[in-house]
Amino acid sequence: MRSFLPAFDLHEPADLPDALGILAREPGQWRPFAGGTDLMVLLEAGKLPPGRYLSLWHLEPLRGITVGDDEIVLGALTTYTEVMESAALRSECPLLCRAAAETGGVATQNRGTIGGNIANASPAADTPPALLIYDAMVDLVSVRGVRRVPYDRFHLGYKQMDLAPDELIQAVRVRRGRGNWLQSWRKVGTRRAQAISKLCFAGALEASGDIVHDVRIAFGSVAPTVVRAAQAEAAVRGRPLDGDTIAASTAALARDISPIDDLRSTASYRLRVAQNLLQQFLSNG
């Protein structure tokens, strides 16, 4: 343990209103702490900023999966295991379940949460590309009430979020009715399990006849945030899925993403493989 524990506090609020009250009274003084699968790693490595952390793990209102008519609501503390075990998510949001299944091992899946995966704001997180496919909305709660933000506008830049210092992620809402879309998910990690993504692809499209009606394409680890590939999508939407469309879309993808060299891979590999995976997905459509 390289951090100096006395420089930290981890406080357990009585309930959600108490937690929100603390955040409102001392905005910016507290950082939320959920399952610990990211923050405890940083603590061990001496890289967690010292200060006060607010434990959310016991807050029941932030738990549970609710299936509504048009959407499925995941409490922020929903674990990867709970995502994988949800029959509704398995049939309607299979990519989210795949992403959860390929995040860490069983032990991480039992503690890691969907809210934490979003709030950690890593561009390499695996569930966010899947969330983008299902037009996810994020509910942000504070003493001021609940604010709902489309997930594709939540991440503003590297580790920057549309999240006020007094707000918590309360829930994530994903759209139902995509079960019949063609869907594909592929994580390219350093190995088959327990890997941080070199890149992560999620795609879904709805076509009738030859024409693509609607499409979602999202990537992780190829930009400062997880991204929807707007230009690659535009090149496909309303067009027949032929060789020209596919070539235009993969070419457009290069303008949607800005991969870099890092410890795990290279910019040129990420670009090439992102294009290959997109091409493969569209070709199978």
Added chain:
Amino acid sequence: MSDAPQVSVECQVNGSTVVLRGHPMDRLLAVLRLQLGLTGTKEGCGEGECGACSVLIDGKLVNSCLVPLLHVRHTSITTIEGIATGDRLHAVQEAFIAHGGAQCGICTPGMVLAAVSLLARNPEPSLDDVRTALAGNLCRCTGYMRIFTSVLQACRQ
């Protein structure tokens, strides 16, 4: 240093009620080893990657290096020391001995807990199920083959 936050946390460990004291963010791994002397739980990486520190909390497999003390209040924790019943080893433990599932032994407690947790969820796992369930527990000695055999044989007990 006297103003460092401290908590007392009551929980069950291997069936006994205990009160653990310490910094709320201290790692469960360290508390189990130092306060309770349960040194069967091993530290391999401290970053949730290797699984040597696996324990069960309320029946769920977790990496104890990533669980802060504060989070185990009113939970029931099982460590490797709580897997055998008296002198009677768990079928997984017997199988690890019989089939060469343990070599250097440092990953073994975590590996046994991961296997026990799998069999509790899925009493008749396929080889693929076993591979998936153990993917968070790294072993550098065995190449995993004899661990797979051990777990599959344990189901037949």
Added chain:
Amino acid sequence: MSETSIGLSRPRREGHAKVTGQARYVDDFVLPGMLHGITVRSPAARGLIRRIDFGPAIPWSEFTIVTAADIPGRNRIALIVDDQPCLAEDRVNHPEEPVVLLAHADRQLLEEARRHITIDVAAEPAVFSVDDALDGTTIVWGTDNVFKTYAVARGDIDTALASAPVVVEGEYETGAQEQLYIESNGMIATASPEAGVTVRGSMQCPYYVHKALMALFDLPEHRVRVVQTETGGGFGGKEEYPSIIAGHVALLAWKSGRPVKLIYDRAEDMVATTKRHPSRTRHRTGVTHDGRLVAMDVDFTIDGGAYCTLSPVVLSRGTIHAAGPYSCPNTRLRGRAVATNAPPHGAFRGFGAPQSLFALERHMDRVAAAVGLSPEEFRRRNFIQTGHTSAVGQVMREPIDMNALLDRALTLSEYHAKRARFTEINPALRVRKGIGLASFMHGAGFTGSGEDHLRSIVALEADAGGRVKVLSSNTEIGQGTNTIFAQIASSALGVPDDVIEIAPPDTATVPNSGPTVASRTCMVVGKLIESAAHSLRRDLEKVGLEGERFDVETFRRACAEYTTRFGTLRATARYSPPPGLRWDDETYTGDAYGTYAWAVYVAEVSVDTATFETHVDDFVAVQEVGRVINPVLAMGQIEGGVAQAIGWALYERIVWREGRMVNAEMTNYIMPTSLDLPPIRVYFEERPYAQGPWGAKGIGELPMDGPAPAIANAVAHATGTDPRALPLTPESLMALMETARV
């Protein structure tokens, strides 16, 4: 009476303790009044230490602080040329070099204190690659940056190359590899001028540590005691480095007067301790049109890091193995180990041989292609055979049948059918398939005269209750030492296994039977145990114990009677070289090893052309290792070695920045998980070796040698590329495939 237990899969002796969590590793011990230790390290790769600042925020008077000035004896780690200081004095030669040691009761405060020490280094030019080391512009070691060279030639290489009908050249590279034992390094010491020094901890070689501590503290043998605790994997990584940690922790204990524990966390273990030597090998091979080798010119270079440490010995084994299991009339093997400003590279399973054999076995596929032969047929025409002479002049006297191993491996892997089918279907596949092989050998025991110099000794001691204790300094590190030693001793004595106890390796009580390295434990030390057991049995004949096998009660009565009449019942055996072996240290020729294990491995892979990822789908390992003492343990050794080699071949990449590993965490240094490995199918041929216990040879390192070239050859088959460097990451394969496409 039952038969001996040789060839039976006796369960691991310490298995019960390991599966219940009762086995005690070094970090599991807490001594009264114990302090914790920590190491403060060099921030720079090379330079002069200007000053060491202790920041004002820390109550330094509470700390024990040790620098090089506190060393009572010689500030060197005693090993081969003794160039490595225990603590840097006026200069540093690699990043993370130990400079200051601290001890305190509060581990948290220690970490905080470490952050408040600043080591100010006036940086000097440094060297970070083999090419820069050989270029000689910056000299960082000796007069030429070269720790050691070897050159051995047979025949007339220059003439043979000049006249060879076909000459194939190639250059091959391998990267560093972290041992990644799951138990990180650690030691506990108690020490004082009155009581001497006692160190316990995780290690392979108690007497290496013992020797290093004697020099460091200037103490006689009996004032230094080293005890191995249960050790969570070593793979070479706990061969030489533990001497440094032992020195550090003992210095802290010596100065503080308190017991001190020093445990590396994973990040420190990865960034500061040894790794497999990176290598570069150049081949020039002359061959006839019908595929007979006529000339092999091999130039093998390894990067030793900043200090010499074990590099000469690693280089020696790598150089000797560089010509592989082939016969060739004209050979020249040249090897050199060079200095760079990285932490010293060190022992790791295979000890240089995996590096040179990767180059060779990848090269052999290319030579085969150049003369239009299949990889297997080309090898068949050139395998070394009994009566042939090796590249270092060893006349092979033992039976060798590489063709039988090859046949069996090809059959078990369905090699021919798969090779043909994959070649046919690949053009239409997104995920392409390939199959490749490697044939190789590994010399068992120390190289050349090494065992003669060691003169290992073991003892067996029986008490009046009929219990027999095996006393050796060879350690159980997961490979099964305890279990096979008991099988060997009991079988030689003619008693049940449970009569045998294995004494804990403790230099106060066990003789020096040498280090636990070099695939020598079973073959060399096991043989000594067998001899000592025979000698003990002869002693018992004096009290009328006769026959082949004895039940516990008969044996106990004999022991009781012996001890009553003659006193202590103890037998020892000391190594003497097998008859007829000769080795010349000057010319580096002769019988390099008493015997070799031989093997043919086949790897089947898939390569995803969208992501350039390689996965090993099936693996067949066929080897001849003499008699197998314990099949389950032996198969576990092979499987584990193959898994490490798959990691080295495909996944494990160290990212270096100015001599420092920057991906020093398990999240970013990628070893295989349970989902990454293929079925590893292990088969033994058993040809008993007369000089091994019940015919056993060494097996520990062998499985590290073959998988990487077999995999690279399979990838070459799948993709039509020509991989020359390890690890074969998706990024590097992408580059190869894009080049090939142009």
